[in-house]
Amino acid sequence: xxxxxxxxxxxxxxxxxxxxxxxxxxxxxxxxxxxxxxxxxxxxxxxxxxxxxxxxxxxxxxxxxxxxxxxxxxxxxxxxxxxxxxxxxxxxxxxxxxxxxxxxxxxxxxxxxxxxxxxxxxxxxxxxxxxxxxxxxxxxxxxxxxxxxxxxxxxxxxxxxxxxxxxxxxxxxxxxxxxxxxxxxxxxxxxxxxxxxxxxxxxxxxxxxxxxxxxxxxxxxxxxxxxxxx
Amino acid sequence: xxxxxxxxxxxxxxxxxxxxxxxxxxxxxxxxxxxxxxxxxxxxxxxxxxxxxxxxxxxxxxxxxxxxxxxxxxxxxxxxxxxxxxxxxxxxxxxxxxxxxxxxxxxxxxxxxxxxxxxxxxxxxxxxxxxxxxxxxxxxxxxxxxxxxxxxxxxxxxxxxxxxxxxxxxxxxxxxxxxxxxxxxxxxxxxxxxxxxxxxxxxxxxxxxxxxxxxxxxxxxxxxxxxxxxxxxxxxxxxxxxxxxxxxxx
Numbered sequence: 120x121x122x123x124x125x126x127x128x129x130x131x132x133x134x135x136x137x138x139x140x141x142x143x144x145x146x147x148x149x150x151x152x153x154x155x156x157x158x159x160x161x162x163x164x165x166x167x168x169x170x171x172x173x174x175x176x177x178x179x180x181x182x183x184x185x186x187x188x189x190x191x192x193x194x195x196x197x198x199x200x201x202x203x204x205x206x207x208x209x210x211x212x213x214x215x216x217x218x219x220x221x222x223x224x225x226x227x228x229x230x231x232x233x234x235x236x237x238x239x240x241x242x243x244x245x246x247x248x249x250x251x252x253x254x255x256x257x258x259x260x261x262x263x264x265x266x267x268x269x270x271x272x273x274x275x276x277x278x279x280x281x282x283x284x285x286x287x288x289x290x291x292x293x294x295x296x297x298x299x300x301x302x303x304x305x306x307x308x309x310x311x312x313x314x315x316x317x318x319x320x321x322x323x324x325x326x327x328x329x330x331x332x333x334x335x336x337x338x339x340x341x342x343x344x345x346x347x348x349x
Numbered sequence: 350x351x352x353x354x355x356x357x358x359x360x361x362x363x364x365x366x367x368x369x370x371x372x373x374x375x376x377x378x379x380x381x382x383x384x385x386x387x388x389x390x391x392x393x394x395x396x397x398x399x400x401x402x403x404x405x406x407x408x409x410x411x412x413x414x415x416x417x418x419x420x421x422x423x424x425x426x427x428x429x430x431x432x433x434x435x436x437x438x439x440x441x442x443x444x445x446x447x448x449x450x451x452x453x454x455x456x457x458x459x460x461x462x463x464x465x466x467x468x469x470x471x472x473x474x475x476x477x478x479x480x481x482x483x484x485x486x487x488x489x490x491x492x493x494x495x496x497x498x499x500x501x502x503x504x505x506x507x508x509x510x511x512x513x514x515x516x517x518x519x520x521x522x523x524x525x526x527x528x529x530x531x532x533x534x535x536x537x538x539x540x541x542x543x544x545x546x547x548x549x550x551x552x553x554x555x556x557x558x559x560x561x562x563x564x565x566x567x568x569x570x571x572x573x574x575x576x577x578x579x580x581x582x583x584x585x586x587x588x589x590x591x592x593x594x595x596x597x598x599x
Contacts, residue, residue, distance in 0.1 A: 130370070136471055199351070200360060204359075211367045212372065215370075222378045225389050226389065321520075324519075
């Protein structure tokens with residue numbers, strides 16, 4: 120019963136509409152910059168790019184798979200307990216992701232600590248289940264999950280890039296700009312840049328708030344469709 | 350609308366499937382998790398002697414870490430009074446494996462001071478010198494902090510230190526781990542003064558008056574770094590009898 124499949128589901132196809140399912144959440148309907156969802160983890164895991172990357176992959180996996188599973192079961196799920204069922208599906212997938220990450224890369228797992236577990240509470244995941252997966256077929260729901268995960272991930276990477284570059288002077292732990300010879304651009308030896316030091320504010324949580332705010336502004340300035348004309 | 354009995358059946362079956370899947374995953378991955386955890390802990394211990402290893406510890410492969418541990422490290426466990434414990438005695442304390450690396454410092458910290466046991470590691474460098482690594486544990490601002498301190502052959506001079514924390518603020522308290530210059534500031538400090546009295550190394554805010562027994566705190570992270578100082582003074586004292594017995598065996 121729990122394995123009810125769509126009888127006349129179309130074969131896996133990838134047309135214009137399917138492509139839109141992926142591109143839409145990355146730009147016009149971005150979960151972070153347009154819907155302002157999933158902000159808390161975006162603040163917490165964006166100090167380093169490799170943390171942000173792993174988090175983006177984990178969230179994408181969870182949204183995609185939970186969307187697919189929920190969509191496959193959507194006709195079997197009793198409406199009265201649908202939220203609980205969705206929560207169980209999400210929690211199961213998050214635990215699987217957590218166990219897998221613990222086996223694959225233990226130091227990153229230690230670094231992300233509780234934030235992998237907190238994907239369960241990420242509004243994007245439950246939001247997509249309610250808004251999309253409960254009314255659409257599995258393959259499309261899967262793509263919608265991928266799209267939203269990527270939309271979240273892109274913003275995470277952008278914010279992490281800014282925070283890591285200006286906070287620690289590095290990109291993916293590769294030292295780029297800073298005040299000694301370990302860095303690619305040694306600001307101490309260059310007369311033009313000798314004033315430069317890494318900005319510790321960027322490592323602290325409030326900077327993520329500023330940076331996300333600036334990213335939202337830049338996104339709206341660039342994409343006129345997002346500006347409310349009413 | 351689904352009937353109540355359908356809902357109950359649906360939820361029961363779903364719970365059963367989820368339980369089986371998760372139990373299977375957890376059991377199947379357990380050996381890998383344990384191995385990863387062991388290597389992670391070994392890296393933390395080795396980071397105190399990073400200078401002597403000659404390569405960044407995070408750049409070593411898992412196998413290299415295990416090799417160094419097997420070939421160059423002697424593990425010992427001591428009681429608070431300085432008596433060395435055998436493998437069986439440590440196992441009797443509830444640490445499977447019975448080696449120093451199996452001792453859970455977080456568990457030990459919960460016990461009354463007199464009952465604690467202390468892990469100690471002796472690292473042999475390629476040119477035959479020894480570094481003694483001890484583990485310390487204390488409290489930071491938000492949660493526990495801990496570290497591994499390497500001592501020179503005289504069991505007095507600190508030759509390396511590595512700290513870690515559970516939940517200090519990134520950019521402030523977390524700098525005890527992330528900023529290599531903080532642990533580096535402990536190098537060369539001494540545990541005993543010229544008269545052989547125990548002093549350890551304290552962390553002070555603004556202006557180090559005693560360069561042999563004090564290091565400067567990190568600005569903006571006073572509570573965390575003062576916690577490091579408290580940990581260094583209190584936990585190193587635990588090792589006094591153990592270090593004496595190591596010294597007498599040298």
